[in-house]
Amino acid sequence: MSAVIFHNPDCGTSRNVLALLEATGHAPQVIPYLETGWTRPLLLTLLAAADLTPREALRVSRSPAEELGLTAEGASDDEILDAMLTHPILVNRPFVATARGVALCRPSEAVIPLLDAVPTERVLKEDGTILYDPALHDPAGTGGA
Numbered sequence: 797m798s799a800v801i802f803h804n805p806d807c808g809t810s811r812n813v814l815a816l817l818e819a820t821g822h823a824p825q826v827i828p829y830l831e832t833g834w835t836r837p838l839l840l841t842l843l844a845a846a847d848l849t850p851r852e853a854l855r856v857s858r859s860p861a862e863e864l865g866l867t868a869e870g871a872s873d874d875e876i877l878d879a880m881l882t883h884p885i886l887v888n889r890p891f892v893a894t895a896r897g898v899a900l901c902r903p904s905e906a907v908i909p910l911l912d913a914v915p916t917e918r919v920l921k922e923d924g925t926i927l928y929d930p931a932l933h934d935p936a937g938t939g940g941a
Contacts, residue, residue, distance in 0.1 A: 799824035799910070802842070802891040810890040812904040812921045816928055817892070819915035824892075833884050839877065842891050845898035850876035853900055855888040908933070 799817050803826045804810045817824040843853055850873045854861055860883055861867055866876050880886045892901050894910040901907040904927055908914070919928040926932070 798822075798895065800827060800893045801825070802827045802829045802887075802889060804828075804830055804885075804889045807889055808922050809902055809904050812927055813890050813892060813901045813907050816904065816907055816915065816919050817911075819917070819919045819928070820911055820913045822913075829887065829889070830884050834881055834887065836877065836881060839880060839887070842893070842898055845893070846891065846900055848900060849873055850880065853888050854880075855886055859883070859885050861886055 799822065801810070801814055801817060801824050803814055805828065814824065814826065843850060846853075851871070854866060854876055856862065856867055861879075864879055864883075864886075865871060866879055866886070876886075888900055888902060890901050892899055892907050892910055894912065896910045896912060899906050899910055901910075904921060908928065914930060914933065915928055916930060918926060918930070921927045
């Protein structure tokens with residue numbers, strides 16, 4: 797499996813998704829998008845592949861979205877997209893891309909359908925709750941072994 801995660805290391809959900817990707821035995825490509833920023837073509841491609849609008853991918857909590865007027869009903873997708881390019885923190889995270897597709901993986905479990913292999917052992921979230929347990933999941937439903 798080749799996976800790419802657009803990762804924010806300060807985000808628990810992003811760290812949980814990265815841990816699940818790594819638990820499959822593969823080393824995903826990690827893009828620290830807060831450092832690298834976004835390009836319009838990349839962001840548009842990710843949004844289209846995940847079937848999301850810029851508004852649906854907008855991070856509102858702990859971001860300048862409200863201050864910038866992006867939560868207002870009249871804010872257009874182009875305005876939101878332009879702001880995301882200027883302020884990468886406005887993009888909710890993490891986005892994950894694999895051969896199976898692209899998704900905004902919130903909650904963390906949203907990454908499971910993108911996996912071509914599943915972990916063979918239990919994976920816990922940072923708070924200790926179960927993120928993935930092979931005894932509780934149907935591998936056929938995720939395409940796993």
